[in-house]
Each structure stands twice: as C-alpha cells, then as structure tokens.
Amino acid sequence: MKKYQKWLGLTLIALLSACAGQQAPVESPLSSSTQSIDTAPQAAAQSMNVSKLSYESAATNRSVRSSERLGTQWGDEVSSYVTQVDLRRTSETPIAETAVRYADKHYRGRGINEISLAAGKIGFFVESDSRRRLPIFRTEGQYFLQGKAGQAYRLVYRNHTDKTYEIVASVDGIDVISGKAASRYHAGYVLKPKGTLAIEGFRKSDSAVASFIFSKPADAYAANTPAGSIANTGIIGTVVYELYDPNRRIGEPQPFPADNGYAPPPR
Template sequence: MKKINQFVGVFSAIFLAACSQKPIETQQNSTRLNQETTAVSVAKDRITNAKISSEERLGTSWGDDIQSQVTEVDLRRLSNKPVAEVLLRYANKDFQGRAVNSIALNAGKISLSVVDDRGHGLALYRADQQYFLAGKNGQSYQLRYENHTGKTFEVVASVDGLDVINGRAASRHNAGYVLEPYKTLDIEGFRKSNDAVASFTFSQPKDAYAANSVSGSVQNTGIIGSVIYELKVPEVKQRSNNQYAPAPNAFPADR
C-alpha cells in the first residue's frame, strides 16, 4: 500500500503540474494575442490619421487682437539639448486612437493641452506615439502649457512652421516663452507687438498666415510644434495651497 500511495502521490503531482501549466500557457498566448491586436490597431490608426484629404486640411489664420503683454528677460538654457519635443498634427477630421486630455512632456513634468476661448479642452488623440488635434474652420484656440515642477523652462512653439513670437520660419534655436515654476502659460496667438497677439484661428490652408507670409508656406499648414528647454534658474519650492489652519498639537512642548 505504501508503494501504491507513493505512486499515486507522484502521479497526482505530475497531473496537477500539467494542469496548472495549461492556464498559464493559455493566458500567455491570450496576452500575446491582445498585444499583437493592439499593435495592429494602433498602426492602423496612425495610417488612417496620416491620410488627410484636401477637404479636411486646416491652417491657422490671424484672428482677433488680444491684449497680451510680454517683457524680455535674460536667461540661459541649461543645455542646448531640449528636454522634450512634440509635434501635433491638426485637421477637420475624425481622428482615431486613444483620446487624451493633455500631452505629457518631460516625463509628465509639463503638460500641453489645446483649449478654446472658454478654456475648454479640444479633442486630442494619440496613436503610435503621434498626436492629433481635431479642429473646425473658424474656431479659435490657445496652446496651454502647465509646469508641475519647481524648475523654470523655456517653450519654443511654432504653428504651421512659423515661430509664434516673431512670425518667421520656426527654428529650435529661436527664443521662446518662459514657463515659470508651478505656473500655466497660455500662448493665445501670433505675437504682433509687446502688447498684443492675433488669436490662433483655424482656417482653410489658403487663408492661413503661413500661406500669406513671405516666411511661410502653405505646405506647412496643419502642424503645431513645441520644444522645451530647462533654464538656469534656481529651483523653487512649491507653495502650500492649504487655506486651513494647521492641525492642533497635543504635545506642543515636545518639538
């Protein structure tokens, strides 16, 4: 009986091991299948988004004048290598992919969103590490950058291949706007002077600022670029937003 019991025990162990391997193997196959399906879907979305017909294309024209004062400061970049860069294609199109409220830059230290005149976010989509913005002709928009750190950054932005500050052909080497610690920077339009900008407004490509500027080209309409640099400024500690009185201390003498 002892030998029989040992045999049965070994047989049971082998049987259990064999049974336990099947669900794991099935799960692995299912995970692999899901990953492959997701990869195919993402690639399909990217290809679909890249195909923008002439009827769907948009550009950005000069909109209403907006009061926006700016001053020049003398700051230096920590490095000539940007900490983040992103391209955002836009069109009057139902883009496919994952809908996102904002784009995380520099490992989430900075976020970029696109909002309308009322501050409501416009639809953004991500497909295969590419980003897309759904717009409509005649709609005004703003670029919103939020700094979630105590560091100071510089934002060099372009719309339709034109620098948003000087209106010339965009370059990563151009000067940008300062994004202060724990602050929000709204770029509302093409700068006209130190006191005003012309609001970004979606338009037909032929009516875009880039199509009617000696520095621009209608071929570059439909794209927004953002490059982020860290500046040589001491890091700022986050201020407390707590509006309530500090909690009472039961043993105030024991400090």
Template sequence: MLKSILFARALGFRFNHPNMKSSRFIAPIAIASFLASCTAPEVAPSLNRSTTARESAAFSQPPQDRPGLGTKWGETRISRVASTAFERASKQPLAVAAINYNDAAGIRAMAGAVEWRRGWPLLRSPAGSLISVGLRDQSGKFLPGLSIGDRWFVAGEEGRRYSIVVRNRSDLRLEIVLSVDGLDVIDGRTASFGKRGYLIDPYRQLVVEGFRQSTEAVAAFRFGPVRESYANQKYGDTRNVGVIGIAIFNERGTNPWTDREVKKRLKADPFPGRFATP
C-alpha cells in the first residue's frame, strides 16, 4: 500500500508538498523597417515584392490562441502546511470527478440553452456521497454553472481569482488529489493518480487557492487567455486546459461505499429460493 507524508494548513486541513517552480515568459516582437535608396542597384522586383509580402504577413498575424479560458500562474498567497501520514487503501482512487470551466460564451456554445445555477455540482455516486466540490471567486461566491448529463460546467471571467473548495461529507479521513488543466496542483507537473494530495478530516472543508510553491505559499489560480495559462507558459501544451480533476482516496482499514458494492446491493434477491427442496 502507498504511504504518504502530507502537509496541513493552519486551519486544520492537510496537504502534500512537492516543490514548485515558477515560470514567466515574455516574448517581445520587434519589427524592422527597411528603406531602399533610389540609387540602389536594380534587382528583380518580383522577388523583392514576394519576400516583403511574406515578412509583412508574418508580422501582421495575431498571436495564435484558442478561445476560452485557462488558468494562469497568479500572485503569491500565504498557505502554510504541516506534515502527517496517510496510507491509501488502494492504488486506485475510490472515485473520480471533474469540473469543466470556461467563459460564459464558451459554455453556452457547448451547452446551448440550459439553466444556470450557483452552488455545489451534482457529483455521481459514490463521489457525491463523500464530497462536495465547487469553485469560489475572490468575493467568496460560488461561480455559476450548469449540469449537462454527468458533466458540470462552471463559468469564469478573465482576470478573476478563484479557489477550489472541497467539503468532506463523510465520517472518513480522505485524501484528495487535485489537478488544474492537466497539471497536479502541488508539484505543477503532469497529473496522475500516483501523485500525493491533500487530507481532509471528517466533515471538514478544504480550500485550495493555487499551485503550491512551497510549504508556505501558493501561486493563485487566475483565469486568463489560454495562451497565458500556466500549462502553456510552462510546457507549451494546452490539450487539457479547461478541466479540474478530483481523485478521492480512502484510508487503509476503512470501507466506504463503492460503485461495485452499490450495484451488488441493488441486485440482492429477496426470494432467491423459488421452490422447496426435499
């Protein structure tokens, strides 16, 4: 079984710790202008025009970008942690959930005319019986969203700061592994179930405000253009921009409800013996 050394916030929530490195990227564009003298030797006009046209077209192109929002590496915020131990019951998560985010226009394009509402998303069982997850803005309000099938879409605004709020609804201590845009929120690398996460005590609430920089601070989550997202600035990869992942692990020795156990219960036959036997 996997064992972990995790870290806890001053408020009593517990977290994991791998180091983070910040990355900033500035790409200045310089445009050179060339003036030709009227006494310069004559050259093939067609070649000059063709070259100039190509150069002009290259400089006039707007920056390549995808529509919608990504999550930027924001300002540093204080978030202190301390360590404890946790042993997972299994290498595989007990349940997995996801929240898709975008700007309002992007969500409407994907969803059509569906009613918006604020609050906690409706997570599928067994995740829904263990935790509640939502995105909260800098004013403390939950971001509006809508449910389409088994997906939850949340609308954000460019430049706004947000945090991920996870509420433990069970009487179990749980480990929560979180990802933003396909990146683990603790070490900033590719997210996977093998990464360690945050611990939440029974009936407590966890607030994750950014990518962890150290045991003392995080870089705030801020909505921004996809090209300015941390995933793109750090790795040049935007394939997984727009989704927040939640993986739930229970502790060894506990037996929470699982999909398999729920299905088994529902198949229970009240009269398995149809006829008497001698």
C-alpha cells in the first residue's frame, strides 16, 4: 500500500487565526392542446439559445489573449505558522476536486460568492489583502477568476461541518507547501471542524510564506523553478480528503438549536 494510503504527516495551519392586473379579452382563445403545440417550438428555440449562449460564454472564457495571461509570483514574506500532525485519510480517493482558471480578463457567466466543494460541506473563495472577495464566474461547470498583475491574494476555505478535512492546493501546477510539481496525493493543510483555512502563499518555513501575487507569466514562480512550467500558469487547483480525527470532540450543547431560521449546510 502506498504511503499516502496510510498514516500521513500533514501540515496543520495555525491561525489566530406582485399585483395582479386585469386580463385583456381574447377574441378567439386556443385550446390548451393547441397552445402546447404552438408554443413548444418557441420554448425549444429559447432553450437552444440559452444553451448556445452558455457554450459560447465558456468558450470565450477559455480563450485568453497573451496580454491577459497571468501567473503567480513568489511575493513578499508574511508570517504564517504551522505545526505537524498525524492524521489518516478515510479514503485514498478525494471527496472533491476543482480547478479555477484565472487571468486579467472580463469573464462571462454567473458571478458567484463562494465555490461549493464536497456537496456544500466546504466553501472556497479567493480574496485580496483587504479581505475583498475577488470576482469568480461560473459557466458550463467551470470557474474563472479575474485578477490584476501586482494584486496579492489568498485562498480561503470554510468548513461548514463537524468533520475534519485535508486541503491539497496548487497554484500554477506547483504544490503550495512543498514547492514541487503538484500531485493529488501530496500532504496538505488540515481544515478543522467549523474552521476557516487561509492559504496566503508558497510555504517557506514553519513560520512564513511567500505571498501569492498575480504577475505576468514570465515572472511567475512556476516559470522560475525547476519543478514548474510557464505552460501551467493561470490555474488554481484544490483537492479535498476527509480525515479520521480521533481527537474530534462533539460540539458544545446549544440551548436553542432551532433559532437559526435558514437552511443548514450539508453534513
């Protein structure tokens, strides 16, 4: 059995961290069956138009001019403390995986606040130094992030459950912890129950990271390290594993558990 299928030494990040109007009279009303026959082609045409528009949006988003391309450079050093823990994956198969393409481009599609991972158990978004969420667009099941050269950013994951997860992240095909070519089976960061994990850069040590900063592809870390390639710039990858955590405790008892009137996230 491979090492990643057994107990793993994972890196745990420690952060202090409407009115109804009158209807106009109809002189010659059609029967319901006639209406169905009459409107079906129109409905089908509308559906085709929507599908075509969605397909064209996805194709447009994937087409990036050289002047719009971005990478992520090895940025300023900032403090970020971690410790080592020994936890086991409940399965060698990830429970979720996603990729976000990014460029200095006005993308089309549905703007979203947060990407839903693992059927909503985890939320993922990207934000700036000022904690402003960067625009992400969704079309045809793909995600696109708009960035600007010189802009610092960080990857933020929120755990909506009482379970423990592992986040394996890559930027431009580079593992954000080891600096090696990214693999789904590398060790990642631990996302605690009901916790938030912010990955601010490429890890330099147990106490610091090099900030993620958008740049031209030629200045990207991936283009300037033997483990990387300029061909992989412009993409952020995330893989999620569920972890068996023997130290996990049941949440504190709640005196009024029904007071939250909104739909709860999946468990």
